[in-house]
Amino acid sequence: MRVLIVEDDPVLADGLTRSLRQADYAVDCVHDGGEADHVLATQSYDLVILDLGLPKLDGFEVLRRLRRRGSKVPVLMLTARDSLQDRVRGLDLGADDYLAKPFDLPELEARVRALVRRGQSGGSAALTHGALTLDVAGRRATLNGDPLDLSARELGVLEVLMMRSGRVVGKEQLAEQLYGWDEEVGANAIEVYVHRLRRKLEPVGVSIRTIRGLGYLLEKESNG
Amino acid sequence: MAKSGTLRRQLLAWLAGPLIVMWSISTMVDYDIAKRFVNFAYDRALLDAALDIGRQVKVLNGRIYVDLPEVAVKMLQTRESGKVFYLVTGPKNEYITGEPDLPQTPHPESGRTNYYDDEYLGRPVRVVTLQLPVETGKDRGYVTVQVVEDRAPRAEFAGLILLRMMLPQVALVLLAGILVWYAIGRGLVPLSVLRSEIESRSHRDLSALSEEQVPQEVRPLIRAMNGLLQRLSKTLAAQQRFIADAAHQLRTPMAGIKTQTELALRQAPPDESQATLRQLNTATEQTIRLINQLLSLARAEPAAERAHTGERVDLTELARDAAADWVPRALARQIDLGLDSTQAPATMEGDAFLLREMLNNLLDNAIRYTQTGGQVTVRVAVDIQNITLTVEDNGPGIPESERERVFERFYRVLGTGVEGCGLGLAIVHEIAQRHNAEVALGPRAGGSGTVIKVTFPLTP
Structure with a gap:
């Protein structure tokens, strides 16, 4: 299972990476939108954890480009803003789930599991x-x-x-x-x-x- | 009233001064006129008396005499306007009849009638002299008839006339004063309306004051005040934005700290470091809660730009969703959390996001401060006038002395042994005010515990 984490805060990115690695996911981590867009265009993942507030290219744009390329990889959005508009916009752009910062680690892990499973089985399991x-x-x-x-x-x-x-x-x-x-x-x-x-x-x-x-x-x- | 009172007094003083001066001048003029008319009338009467005497001047055998009957003399002495004295003198100033000691007329013989003031027996008198041509056998000349009366009755009468004229004037001046007082009051009504509008305003209402019903003169003042209000609300909005931005900015690093702590907690051996990490985790969670509450507060504040208080929301549905969300946390503390509401929707106008925040804070508090195994119940009731949201717990309750203060920011009831930052009820209060709702906090009927009741008025 390959997971890409796109998060510019180094402490959070490191925490997420280590937590998912412990759960036996193969984790890559990038720290800005431009890099994320490049990596997503060239490699395939089973899940993307995408922060919305990113330098260079914001999360919405990364997501839009990803979906425009026809990728169906499950995307879990992370955001520090909890306004409904952001949430709706993200889901409209094709995000699969949404988590507001800060979150409980078990909660994130549960969502990750659910999304990976959905990605594999097409929803019915x-x-x-x-x-x-x-x-x-x-x-x-x-x-x-x-x-x-x-x-x-x-x-x-x-x-x-x-x-x-x-x-x-x-x-x-x-x-x-x-x-x-x-x-x-x-x-x-x-x-x-x-x-x-x-x-x-x-x-x-x-x-x-x-x-x-x-x-x-x-x-x-x-x-x- | 003090402010408009002085304005009224000032205006009245400005009006009263000239009014009194004008009234005095008018009185003097009136008195002069009255005196003239009285003199005119009295003079005519006096002349009549002189003519009566003059008609009785007769010449017999070259000798001039006055044939004044007793009755006529009596009449002259008993006139209404006082006793009349008279003196008739011949052409060579010889005494014919009357009071010989009357002062000599200063007017030379001319055949004219003269009126003048003089003094007789030490009193001011009015004199009429009448000169009548006579012919004795050898001479031609004038007989002078001099009639004198006291001037005092004239002055008295003139005074009386003046008094009669003055009374209505006094009434007029008083009436004018009352009218002006009243008119100023009426004129100042917009000001006192404005004053009570400002007085009754809540401190969170920083909208512009209406210029419409205000007199032209007051508009610049209103404009200046509106300018100040605008600057104030801009500053407040900037402050709210700063708090909101700061809270947002803090969320990502806090998420990092929390993730790292939880991660470390999993790997740490069950020793001292585990205890330290647990403390760290608790502190992190508390800080996160504080940040979230600061953000809620910043959003609920009147200066905050978001205000969707016009949405139609169903409070029952909101309460059901919020309570359902809190059930896992309540169960973790073995607290029986439940909802008690009618099936009927409790539809009202409000901001769904803020109302949800309110519910979250009420539930958070209730679950946090209720002991393990306790009970928390959310109720939504609808009647004709209000929608009432109640959150009741059977926790330790809040002492009566603390009930007012718990709505203050950062105020915490001591000795609860529970971690908290004291913003929850301040947020509830703020959001309630935003919805014109009343928050009441009381003890639970029949046992320990707290009941918080939020009453939303239903606007028709």
Whole structure:
């Protein structure tokens, strides 16, 4: 896995480089926009971490030129500015994700993993959560390789929860997800599916927490 | 009122001086006129008396005498305007009848009627002399009839007339004074309107004052003030920009420090250096939070250029998103964070970005200061007039004596044992003010804890 880091701050660039190298990525690092543009034009990478505020050529321009050349390499933008316009502009220009400085290292690593995986599989992959694996395309879930007996709607709920593992998923988001199967899914129905899922998953240490007034959360592996 | 009061008094003094001088002159002229008319009328009456006497002058056997009946004499002595004295003398100045001691007329014989002032018995008197031609057998000449009356009643009467004339004038002057007082007051209304506008302004409103309803004379003052306000808001905006730029500039190096610290923390053996690195990491996180809060504050300040307070935002949705974002951090501290709101949207006009910042700061504070295992609840309620956002925790609560001060910048409640920089509630306060909202902080009903309530008025 080759990753290019484009960051002009030497301390941050060094930190990122070392962190990703520890995770077994092959990392190149450049410190200005002009150099980044040159390197990206001549070599291929699996991921680019691109700072927006760069000397010589700013990140937006580097990104625009990259996409104009037809490259589909995933790009994670980094910026010190958190204005919505910058974010929208970056995503419009073809960035795949966005992270505001300063960030938590695990957060960056998680995003990098997700982007690399997406780049490889084109978006559809198996979701894993501890011993639990969900084959999104095949629509079946396994626990330590053993198939779990889940209905289509229960799978739908589990998929959304696993995609946003560790984060809150609202009942209406779940309802939206199930809309394809059911004409109308009420909040009560969602509660029923979650209840059934819990019964099947709790014995194996996967817990779905109810967050008052907000929805559900699939607890992180470390917590569960 | 003190300022306009002196202006009013000054103007009134300027008006009153000339008015009193003019009134005095007018009084003198009036008195003169009154005296003339009174004299004229009294003189005519006196002349009548003289003529009455003159008609009774008769010649018998070459001797001139006056046949004045008793009744006529009585009448002369009991006139309304005082007793009349008379003297009739012949052509050679010989005494015929009347008071012999009346002063001699200074007018030579001419056949004319003369009026003049004189003195008799020590009193000022008015005299009429009438000269009537007579013929005794051998001589032709004039009989002089001299009639005298006291001048005092005239003066009295003239005084009376003057008084009658003056009274309406006094009323007129007083009325003019009152009218001027009132008119000045009316004229100064725009000034006091302006004053109350400036007084009621919040310190964050640096927009120009309206010139429209202000008299021409006051406009230069308004313009000068507007100029000052403009310079002030430019300076403030520059300051805000500086803080925002500085905060932005600090983010990249802080990201570097944080990344390096986290990296080192992973590799360090569990000994002293690990503890040092953990302290370093905490300090870095605190500094980052301070930088972010300074940036929020700079954005929320009135001088900041961004102001999208006109957007339609759904506070329930914002609260749901913000609370959902904070759930992982709340769970990490085993705090039960939840939302309690109606399904109905709480739509209002506001700046979604700033409102989100407000929610973040409220939640950050609540989670930070609530003990492990505690509970934090966000509520959004809508009624006809207001949208109310409440964040309630069952933490230790804020002592009553500190409740006002926690909204001050960099103020921190002591003894909480929690790292913080004391900007969170200042930001909340600033953003609330930006939305004309009220922030109230109180204890939780039924137990320890804090309730922060932000009330947004719904503008129809």
